[in-house]
Amino acid sequence: MKTRGRIIAFLLLIVVFAASIGTTAQSVVSNIKLGLDLQGGFEVLYQVEPLKKDGPKVTEKMVTDTSTALLNRINVLGVSEPNIQVEDGNRIRVQLAGVEDQESARELLSTQANLSFRDVDDNLMLDGSDLKEGGAKDTFDANGRPIVTLTLKDPSKFADVTQQISQKPVGKNLLVIWLDFEEGVDSFAKEASKANPKFVSSPTVDERINSTGVEINGAFTVEETKSLAGVLNAGALPVKLIETYSTSVGAQFGEKALQSTIFAGVIGTILVSLFMLLYYRLPGLVAVITLGVFVYLNLLVFELINGVLTLPGIAAIVLGIGIAVDANIITAERIKEELRIGQSIKVAFQNGAKDSFSAIFDAHITSLLASVVLFYFGTSSVKGFATTLIISILVSFLTAVWGSRILLGLLVNSGFFDGKPWLFGVKKSTIHPAEDNYSTLDLPTKFDRFDFVKFRNKFFTASIAFLVLGMILLGVFRLNLGIDFTSGTRVEILSEDSLTKEEITSYLKSIDHPSEDIVISGDKQEIGVIRYAEDFSQEEINGLKSTIKKEYGVAPNISTVSPTIGRELAKNALYALIFASIGIIIYTAFRFEWKMGIAAIVSLLYDAFFMIAVFSVFRLEVDITFIAAILTIVGYSINDTIVTFDRIRENMKRSKKIETEEELASIVNKSLRQTLGRSVNTVLTVVFVVVALLVFGAESIQNFSLALLIGLISGTYSSIFIAAQLWFVLKKRELKKRGAIDVEADENSKKWGSDEPVV
DSSP states (O other): OHHHHHHHHHHHHHHHHHHHHHHHHHHHHHHSEEOHHHHOEEEEEEEEEOSSTTSOOOOHHHHHHHHHHHHHHHHHHTOSSOEEEEETTTEEEEEEETOSOHHHHHHHHHOOEEEEEEOTTOOEEEEGGGBOTTOOEEEEOTTSOEEEEEEBSOHHHHHHHHHHHHTSOTTTOBOEEEEEEOTTOOHHHHHHOSSOTTEEEOOBOOSOOOOSEEEEOSSOOHHHHHHHHHHHHHOOOSSEEEEEEEEEEOHHHHHHHHHHHHHHHHHHHHHHHHHHHHHHSHHHHHHHHHHHHHHHHHHHHHHHTTOEEOHHHHHHHHHHHHHHHHHHHHHHHHHHHHHHTTOOHHHHHHHHHHHHHHHHHHHHHHHHHHHHHHHHHOOHHHHHHHHHHHHHHHHHHIIIIIIHHHHHHHHHHTSTTTTOGGGGTOOGGGOOOGGGOOOGGGOOOTTTTOOTTTTHHHHHHHHHHHHHHHHHHHHHHOOEEOHHHHOEEEEEEEOSSOOOHHHHHHHHHHTTOOOSEEEEESTTSOEEEEEESSOOOHHHHHHHHHHHHHHHSSOOEEEEEOHHHHHHHHHHHHHHHHHHHHHHHHHHHHHSOHHHHHHHHHHHHHHHHHHHHHHHHTTOEEOHHHHHHHHHHHHHTHHHHHHHHHHHHHHHHHHOEEOSHHHHHHHHHHHHHHHHHHHHHHHHHHHHHHHHHHHHSOGGGHHHHHHHHHHHHHHHHHIIIIIHHHHHHHHHHHHHHHSSEEHHHHHHHGGGTOSSOOO
8 A cells, every 4th residue: 555655646746746837837938038138139238427527426326316217218118127227336237128129229228308498599498307207298199190298397387488488579489499419319309300400399389378288299200209208208317328338139139049049958958868767767767857847946936036037047047957967866876876785775765865965965055156156246148147057056956855855755665666776777786785794885886997096196297288288378379358358349140041251241341340350150151240349339339230130131239348348347257266266165175174175176277277278279259158157167067076075075984094095095096986977977967968058059158058068078077187186195295294094083173163183
């Protein structure tokens, strides 16, 4: 009965999961807001400056009022849930996803519009301050022509003004309405009067008008009256907005990126699932089930926190699948070890789950540290990537530790699988009889012939040689920095047909925007990427977008970065790497010992330099997502190192006291051999996902995916041949200094916060 009951409970949970996900998934997905890189739109970062050089200093209230005014203007566009953030006290970041007419929207944001009512002698009678808040409305006159109506605050004041004007001679009894636009962005006024761009209309006043209603008519379109009403309701901006960064994404680009990246994620997930099923079998089946729950919960949490899902965010979810699988692999490998020493399936499950917890916990925490640092120092899409990765790590711990163990526990404790170790990936020929009293730490491995410690100096020499070579090559080739770090303008052209560099070069010359920095990319060579050293103005961007759209039928993606922002991004990237390293050292020292923390950081810095050197040699563009990739590897590749150190610590405890260098070397070798299979499998599953992103993912995350792939390979190498070996060298010096290492005394001393033995 118990057997049947637990199997039924397992099946019921699967049915509940399937029913819950199946009935709500579509709603959850449809409610998630997509970033501008997935549905088109634009992002702009404004530096807030005083209106005049000798004007009052910009205050926090002025910045807040400006952001409110911008929001009022955006509401006119009908944009759903715009994102406006105040940054660093004097900057405002505006993100508008799904905007079709990006040119008008950007113009509307930064336009300074001051309304004034004057007589024919240019005497000021009324101005924008007399307009009632929200009093401008777009409507139609009796003939169906678009107009703007105004509601004034004080009808008596308007009555006095009209009284004065009505008494003037015929021809001079005019109330002249002006809109004073900032130079260069006065398209609304230009449409109103070709002769004078600031003139709107001049109605004749024949009598005193005791009313709050005023009508503005002119040669307006419906869109122009909507925008004009929005500008008037927002009022004149109290400051000047200097554009320091901007990026715009066409709707076609966004749709293409979304489809290709989701497809890549599906392919990667299928490959990981097949591997887990074939290699780990029953635990693999449970892992596949929890992976489905993992993806669903990620999206659900993202919807609940009202997050904006970006292209790097999808990559973070896909990468999170690798993190979740890693936890399942650690547990499955521990269970296999217990089965190989003759334990029953129930005991093997209990011991494996217990022994794997510390490694899983430490690996997740170190990855989380790097993600939090990335979130703090990141901007825009990088911050979105970090947010999604943080959610993925937390959900991974929930599903891979708690969820997987509940499901696998039901199957194991049912007794139905007793005596069937092959369902856990264990061959009967590899099982030692229980009476042999084998320990999991004594099990032979496929790698027993490798003596890692013996050849440590060769590993160090090879690694140092590569570092020196990398420095030389980096000095020669230097980094191919993107506009994120060098400033300038980046233009992406999308074509239905294949493009050539010669074709783009000729076309750019014909429109007076020549460039020598042109790269053709895309599966069908349909994307042209052009870089300019100068930072294009808003007018240049608008003109270029219109011109290219007429030629190729699709609005291009255009990004601009000022030198100030480029320098700050580089500085923040360096800070992020430093603080992530410090955090990992502190945590590793707290959980293990400081020597392991130092060894881990040295290997991670090696990984980072390895990626930088490869990108330099192959002239791959380094942008802000490259920094995200480095910090992701900092958080992820340390998993291998942490798992290895966890096994070293376990083997050390068993030894109790180490008196010779040979004993210490034996512990390091044994730990590396015991964890190498798990490291290879873990990296292999993540490589499946990353390669899928690289091959099938969107063009804009190709370099990001490649950096992850390089980092994963380098991380596996460094954890085995650098981190563990460096720890051995540091520990060997301690052994020579102390004569012997009393492991039990050292463990007790850690309770008091010391790494020295208790006397």
